[in-house]
Amino acid sequence: MIKKASKIQKQDEHTIIALDHVSKSYSTGAPALNDVSIKIKRGEFVFIVGDSGSGKSTLIKLLLKELNPTEGEVFVDGENVEKLKRRKVPKFRRRIGVVFQDFRLLKDRNVFDNVAFAQRIIQVPTREIKKNVPSVLSKVGLAAKYKAKPRQLSGGEQQRVAIARALVNNPKILLADEPTGNLDPNNSWEIMKLLEDINQDGTTVLVVTHNREIVNAMEKRVITMKKGVVISDEEKGGYIDED
Numbered sequence: 001m002i003k004k005a006s007k008i009q010k011q012d013e014h015t016i017i018a019l020d021h022v023s024k025s026y027s028t029g030a031p032a033l034n035d036v037s038i039k040i041k042r043g044e045f046v047f048i049v050g051d052s053g054s055g056k057s058t059l060i061k062l063l064l065k066e067l068n069p070t071e072g073e074v075f076v077d078g079e080n081v082e083k084l085k086r087r088k089v090p091k092f093r094r095r096i097g098v099v100f101q102d103f104r105l106l107k108d109r110n111v112f113d114n115v116a117f118a119q120r121i122i123q124v125p126t127r128e129i130k131k132n133v134p135s136v137l138s139k140v141g142l143a144a145k146y147k148a149k150p151r152q153l154s155g156g157e158q159q160r161v162a163i164a165r166a167l168v169n170n171p172k173i174l175l176a177d178e179p180t181g182n183l184d185p186n187n188s189w190e191i192m193k194l195l196e197d198i199n200q201d202g203t204t205v206l207v208v209t210h211n212r213e214i215v216n217a218m219e220k221r222v223i224t225m226k227k228g229v230v231i232s233d234e235e236k237g238g239y240i241d242e243d
Ligand code: ADP
Pocket: 026, 027, 028, 029, 031, 032, 050, 051, 052, 053, 054, 055, 056, 057, 058, 059
């Protein structure tokens, strides 16, 4: 079978994420995404901004294959996500680290175990876990708190644990859906700086955020969504004021 040229291009070595005319409708209401095309290069840092309900989280779910598109195609790290066999999905998801606004830590486990959990489910040998977890905890600045329970940590520290857990399996992509939504301005800045450091180490980073001050200061690529449509996509962009 001859592949269409456009498809080959979407899976070229420089492209890590591509949405090709993607729409997603839920059973009710207007489409959450409506003919969205986006291409992200390996190693990029991208902000995704837009009002609540504009389709940002839906986009993240499509990248993780938690949802399939109603129309169009989603490519992640060379895979046409919709065509992935069910049995290949867990391994595919390991290439992507995810962080959420509400941290999603195991409350009754300490910091070490929260991070180790991500390695245990993929059966990394204990010997390796004992090296990898302290290493990633020191990367996020929490090496000394490995015994603490989540409730003993500040919000910013809890988010660092979540980031460590997202990173411990060495994903190629880190997706963060409003990672600073529950944090004060100082902690928000620290988390964004950490995400920038992670990006500088080579991980492609996508950050959904409402934090206009940080978006404006960081001068990264900014994709703005509105009602399921990309209304702007700019290198070194800023937060578009609509109000
Ligand atoms: P954002 O993350 O930008 O706030 P979402 O992607 O969560 O936006 O939602 C986009 C639109 O899709 C909204 O109108 C929302 O109500 C709708 N939506 C999201 N999830 C579902 C769902 N599971 N079922 C029905 N509608 C949904």
